[in-house]
Amino acid sequence: MGQTLTEKILDDHxxxxxxxxxEEIGIEIDQVLTQDTTGTLVWLQFEALGxxxxxxxxxxxxxDHQTYQFDFKNTDDHRFLRSAAGTFGAHFSRPxxxxxxxxxxxxxxxxxxxxxxxxxxxxxxxxxxxxAIGSGGLDVxxxxxxxxxxxxxxxxxxxxxxxxxxxxxxxKDVILELxxxxxxxxxxxxxxxYTGPGVESLTVPExxxxxxxxxxxxxxxxxxxxxxxxEDYLSRLGRDEEYVELQPDDDAEYADEIVVxxxxxxxxxxxxxxxxxxxxxxxxxxxxxxxxxxxxxxNGAYEDILPSAKMLEGRNVDKKTEMIVAPGSKQASEMLAxxxxxxxxxxxxxxxxxxxxxACIGIGHVPASDSVSLRTFNRNFEGRSGIExxxxxxxxxxxxxxxxxxxxxxxxxxxxxxxxxLDAPGIELPDEYIGNSESDLIAPDExxxxxxxxxxxxxxxxxxxxxxxxxxxxxxxKMEDNITTDHIIPATADILKFRSNxxxxxxxxxxxxxxxxxxxxxxxxxxxxxAGENYGQGSSREHAALCxxxxxxxxVLAQSFARIHKANLFNFGIVPLEIDADxxxxxxxxxxxxxxxxxxxxxxxxxxEFTIRVNDDWEASATLDASDRERRFLASGGKLTHTKxxxxxx
Ligand code: F3S
Numbered sequence: 001m002g003q004t005l006t007e008k009i010l011d012d013h014x015x016x017x018x019x020x021x022x023e024e025i026g027i028e029i030d031q032v033l034t035q036d037t038t039g040t041l042v043w044l045q046f047e048a049l050g051x052x053x054x055x056x057x058x059x060x061x062x063x064d065h066q067t068y069q070f071d072f073k074n075t076d077d078h079r080f081l082r083s084a085a086g087t088f089g090a091h092f093s094r095p096x097x098x099x100x101x102x103x104x105x106x107x108x109x110x111x112x113x114x115x116x117x118x119x120x121x122x123x124x125x126x127x128x129x130x131x132a133i134g135s136g137g138l139d140v141x142x143x144x145x146x147x148x149x150x151x152x153x154x155x156x157x158x159x160x161x162x163x164x165x166x167x168x169x170x171x172k173d174v175i176l177e178l179x180x181x182x183x184x185x186x187x188x189x190x191x192x193x194y195t196g197p198g199v200e201s202l203t204v205p206e207x208x209x210x211x212x213x214x215x216x217x218x219x220x221x222x223x224x225x226x227x228x229x230x231e232d233y234l235s236r237l238g239r240d241e242e243y244v245e246l247q248p249d250d251d252a253e254y255a256d257e258i259v260v261x262x263x264x265x266x267x268x269x270x271x272x273x274x275x276x277x278x279x280x281x282x283x284x285x286x287x288x289x290x291x292x293x294x295x296x297x298x299n300g301a302y303e304d305i306l307p308s309a310k311m312l313e314g315r316n317v318d319k320k321t322e323m324i325v326a327p328g329s330k331q332a333s334e335m336l337a338x339x340x341x342x343x344x345x346x347x348x349x350x351x352x353x354x355x356x357x358x359a360c361i362g363i364g365h366v367p368a369s370d371s372v373s374l375r376t377f378n379r380n381f382e383g384r385s386g387i388e389x390x391x392x393x394x395x396x397x398x399x400x401x402x403x404x405x406x407x408x409x410x411x412x413x414x415x416x417x418x419x420x421x422l423d424a425p426g427i428e429l430p431d432e433y434i435g436n437s438e439s440d441l442i443a444p445d446e447x448x449x450x451x452x453x454x455x456x457x458x459x460x461x462x463x464x465x466x467x468x469x470x471x472x473x474x475x476x477x478k479m480e481d482n483i484t485t486d487h488i489i490p491a492t493a494d495i496l497k498f499r500s501n502x503x504x505x506x507x508x509x510x511x512x513x514x515x516x517x518x519x520x521x522x523x524x525x526x527x528x529x530x531a532g533e534n535y536g537q538g539s540s541r542e543h544a545a546l547c548x549x550x551x552x553x554x555x556v557l558a559q560s561f562a563r564i565h566k567a568n569l570f571n572f573g574i575v576p577l578e579i580d581a582d583x584x585x586x587x588x589x590x591x592x593x594x595x596x597x598x599x600x601x602x603x604x605x606x607x608x609e610f611t612i613r614v615n616d617d618w619e620a621s622a623t624l625d626a627s628d629r630e631r632r633f634l635a636s637g638g639k640l641t642h643t644k645x646x647x648x649x650x
Contacts, residue, residue, distance in 0.1 A: 002249025004156045005225055006191045009131040009246075013114045015148045021155045021255065024627040026148035031058045031108060031130075032140050033117035035100045037065040037491060040077050040500040041542060042118055042137040043084035044461045046144060047452065049644055052088070054444075055146030058108055059090035062100035066363055066496050067356040069095075073497040076455030080500070086447030088144075097440035098329030098355040101125070101297040105208060106331055106433065107441060110242040111226045116143045120215050120540045120564060121297050121378065126223040127207030128230050129246045133221050136542040136568040138639050147643075150629055154191045154220040155255035161198025163263030167424035168412045171206035172299060172376070172396035175213040176268040177260060180278035184482065185534055187219030188563060190255070194224045195248060198262045203427055204233035205303040212298045213378045216275040218537065218562060237433050267411055269374075270394040273382040274482070281399055281411040291373040292323040292404040294397050295353070296360045299376035300328025302335050302433075307425035308401040309341040311412075317349035318407030324365050326353035331435035338434070361491040362386025374400045374409065381484050381538065383512060386492055398425065458500040462550050464573040464637035467603065471554045471575065471595040473527035477510060477517055478589040481532035485565060487512050488536070488544035499543060506547040518551060526552020528593045532584060533558075536565025545572040549638070555595060557612065557622060559584055570630040573638035575603070577610060577622035591615050595622070604635050 003011065007019050016026030032054075034042045039061050061081050069075045078095050085092035093103050100117070101124035109115070109125030115132040116122070122134035135149065143149050159178070165171075178186070192214050194207070202210075207224045214222030224230075231243040267281040294300070294308050305325055317323045325345060327333040333355055336342045342352060359365040360377050366386035367373040373385060373392050380392035393409070402412035416422040442448065479487075489495070489505065490512055498505040510517040521527060529548065535558035536544060545568035548556075555575040569576045577595070579587075587593070594613045602610065603624065610622045626634070636642035 001253055002251035004193055004252040004254060005223060005246055005248040006131065006156045006193050009112060009114065017153070019153055021153050023153050024150055024629065025153050026150050027114060029056055029116045029143040029149050030113040031115040032056050032144050033060050033062065033100055033104055033115060033119065033122060034137065034140055035065055035119050036063040036077060036081060037496060037499055038118035038137045038541060039081050040458065041461065042141050043081065043088070044500070045138050045141040045640055046088060048461050048640060049141065049145060050647055051145040054089040054144050056144055059144050060093065060104060060108060061085040061090045062093040062103060063095040064099045065357040065361060065491070066493060067095040067354060067358065068364060068493070070493060071497070072455065073457040076457055077500055079453050080455065080458055083449035083451065083453040086449035087452055089444045091444065092442040094440045094442070096330060096354045096356065098331065099297045099300060099357055101212065102301060102328035102332070103441070106237060106329060106435065111230060111244045111246050116140055116149050118540055120538065121212050123214055123219070123221040124208050124212040124297060126211035126214070126221055128204050128233065129224060129226040131221060131223060134215065134540045134564055136540055136564060136571050138542060138571045139567065142643060150627070151220070152189070154189050156193050157190045158254035158257045159192050159194045160196035160257055160259045161194060161262055162196055162259060163198055163261045164201040165262045165265060168267055168398060169265040170396040170398060171202060171209040173265045173268045174260060174262065175210045176270060176278045177265055179216055179270065179276040180268065182217055183276045184216060184274060184537060185218050187214060187217030190219050192217070192219050192222040193248065193254070194222070199224060200227060200229065201262065203229055203303070203429060205301050205429070206427060209298055216378055220563065233429070236429060236431065267396065267399050267413070269399060269409070270380060272391045272393065273380050275379060275394060281395065281409065284409050285411060285414070287372055287409040289321050289374050289403045289408055290371040291367050292321060292400045293326065293359055293365060293373065293375045293377070294400055295326030295328060296357070296377040297328060298378040299397050300326060300332065302332040303427055303429060304376065304397045305332060305336055306341065306428060308397045309336065309345050310425040311398065311401045311405070311422065312348040312350065313344050315348055315405055317404045321404050321407045323350045323404040324353055325350055326358060327355045330355045330440060331433060335430060335434055359385070363493045367392070374403045376400050379538070381486050384486050457498070459502060461640065462502055463641050464549055466637045467573065467600040467635050469598045469600055471599050473554065473593060474524055475530050475587055475589055475591045475593050476521055476524065476527040477514055477529055478587065479513055479529070479531040482534045482537055483513070483531050484538035485536055485541045485544040486538055489541060489547055491539070491541070502546060502550050505543060506550045509547040509551055521551035521553065526554060529553055529556045530584070530587050531556060531558040533560045535561050537562040540564045542568045542571065545569050545574060549574055557587070557593070570626065570633045571639040573634055575599070575624065575634055577624055579620065579622050583620040587614060600635050603631050606631065
C-alpha cells in the first residue's frame with residue numbers, strides 16, 4: 001500500500017513506534033521554533049535539564065508576541081532570550097522583525113523537514129511541505145536537546161481541492177469553509193493533507209494561510225505537497241536549492257476525504273466569538289464597523305497586504321472606521337515601503353504598526369467597548385482582543401478592506417458593483433523578496449552574548465512532587481465547553497509581563513472565568529478542575545498547565561481535551577481524566593472529589609478506568625487516555641522532573 005505525504009515524512013524521521021493511527025510514535029525533529037511568550041520557559045527548562053547546546057539542525061528564537069516595552073520586564077525577557085539563543089546556539093530574531101511563522105517561512109521553512117514549535121500556529125510552513133507541529137515548550141526544549149518528540153500517530157485526512165477560486169474568494173475563505181463544515185473540533189487527532197487539481201492554482205502564501213488556520217480546526221498539522229509553485233516561491237526567496245519534490249503515492253490510503261470545490265467558494269466571515277461561526281459575508285452586510293485590522297500570522301504577509309493596498313489606491317477609509325495594518329514581518333513592511341504602497345495606504349487613512357502579534361492577543365489596538373472590529377487574524381475568542389465585550393469578525397484582507405472603505409460589513413463583490421471601478425486585486429508575488437534579515441536575524445555564529453542574562457523578573461521553573469497515592473480536593477471551578485488557554489492564562493500585556501515569574505503569574509489563573517479562583521486554590525491548598533468539551537483549546541501556552549500546577553491542581557475532569565493542552569497537563573504532572581456528559585452535569589462546583597484508590601499505582605500499572613467519589617455520596621467513572629511515557633511523567637510529577645532525573649541517571 002502506498003503512503004500519504006505525511007507518512008513519508010514521518011517514516012523518514014521515525015525513531016520509535018509504527019505509523020498506526022492512535023499508537024504513540026517518536027520522531028526526530030529537524031527544526032525548532034519558539035517565541036517570546038513561551039520562549040523564556042523553554043530556555044529556563046533547557047537550562048534546568050542541564051543541556052548545553054542545541055542539537056537540532058536549526059533552532060530559532062523569535063520576539064513577536066509582546067514587542068512593546070512598557071517597562072523593564074519585557075525588555076529583560078527579550079535580553080534573556082537573546083542571551084539564551086547566543087549561549088545555546090539558536091538564531092535570534094529581534095523584537096519588531098516580525099511574527100515567528102512569517103519570518104520562519106521567509107528564512108528557514110523547507111520541504112520534507114520536521115519542525116516542532118512552542119506556538120500553536122507552528123503548522124504554517126505545511127504550505128511548503130514542512131511537517132510542523134505545535135507543542136508545549138518543554139517538548140521543544142527536549143527536542144532541542146536532541147530528544148525525540150512523542151505523539152499519538154494522527155489519522156491522515158485527504159482534503160481534496162478541485163476547481164479554482166473565483167474573483168474575490170481567497171485562501172482565507174477555503175479555511176473558513178472548512179471551519180464552517182467541520183467546527184473547531186473537526187481536525188482533532190488528524191493531519192489534514194491537501195491534494196487534488198485545485199492545489200496547483202494556489203501560491204505558497206495562499207497555502208500557508210490555509211495551513212496556519214488548520215490549527216483552528218484542532219488539527220495536529222496540515223500539509224501541502226510540493227510542486228512548481230513551491231519551487232518558484234523558494235527561488236523568489238533566493239532559497240531554490242532547498243526545494244524537494246514531495247507527493248503522496250498514487251495509491252495512498254486516507255482515513256477520510258473531504259472535497260472542496262474552490263470554484264464554489266464566496267467571501268466568508270467568522271462572526272463573534274468563535275472561528276467556526278462562519279457565514280457568507282452577504283448575510284451580515286450593513287453592520288457598522290469601527291475598526292479594521294490587517295495582519296497576524298494568517299494574513300499579514302506582503303501578499304496579503306498588497307491586495308488591500310490596491311483596493312485603497314486613490315480611495316479613502318470611511319471616516320467612522322479606523323484601519324490599522326500590522327505587517328507579519330519587517331521584510332513585508334520594507335518591501336511595501338520601497339514599492340510606495342505604504343505611502344499609498346497612509347494617504348488613504350491607514351495607520352501602520354510595527355511587525356508584531358500585538359493586537360492578536362489584546363496588546364495594543366484594543367477595540368472600543370461594544371464595537372465591531374473586522375480582523376484578518378485567526379482567532380476571535382471572546383475577550384482576546386483585550387476587552388471582554390468585544391465583537392470581532394475574522395475575514396480575508398479583501399473583505400476587511402471593503403468594510404474599511406464602506407464603514408460597514410459589505411461583500412466586496414457588491415461594493416465593486418456599487419463603485420463601478422473596484423477590481424478584484426487577486427494575488428501577486430514579488431519578483432524577488434528583499435529584506436533586512438541580515439541585521440534583524442542574528443545567526444548563532446554572530447551571537448552577541450555567551451552567557452544567560454536574567455533580570456529580577458525572571459525566576460526558576462517550579463517542580464512538582466511525585467504523585468501521591470490519593471487525589472482528593474474540592475471541585476474549585478466548574479467550566480463550560482471550549483475553555484481556551486486565553487481563559488486559563490490571558491495573554492494581555494499586564495499579565496504577560498509576568499511570564500517568567502510563575503509565582504506572580506499564577507495569581508491570574510482562570511481570572512477571566514472566576515477572579516477568586518487563584519486565591520481559593522491557595523486557601524484550599526489546591527483541588528480539582530471540572531470542564532466540558534475541548535478543554536484547553538487555543539494556544540500552546542504551557543503556562544496554562546504550569547500555573548494551575550503551581551496552585552496545587554492535581555487533576556482536571558473534562559468531557560474532552562484539546563491536544564496540546566492535554567500534553568502540557570501530562571508535562572506538568574496534572575492528571576487529565578475524561579468524564580461523560582451525565583457525570584459532568586451532576587458535579588457541582590464546591591463538591592468534594594476523591595479519585596480512588598492508590599492513583600499513582602493505578603496510573604503506572606496502565607489502568608484506564610478510575611472511580612471518582614463525589615461528596616462521599618455517589619460514584620462515577622473517569623477515563624485516563626495516556627501512553628506509558630505519559631504515565632511515567634504523571635507519576636514523577638511531570639516531564640521536567642522525569643527527564644531531569646533520567647539525564648542525571650545517565
Ligand atoms: Fe501571533 Fe496571533 Fe499568530 S499571537 S503567532 S499572530 S495567532
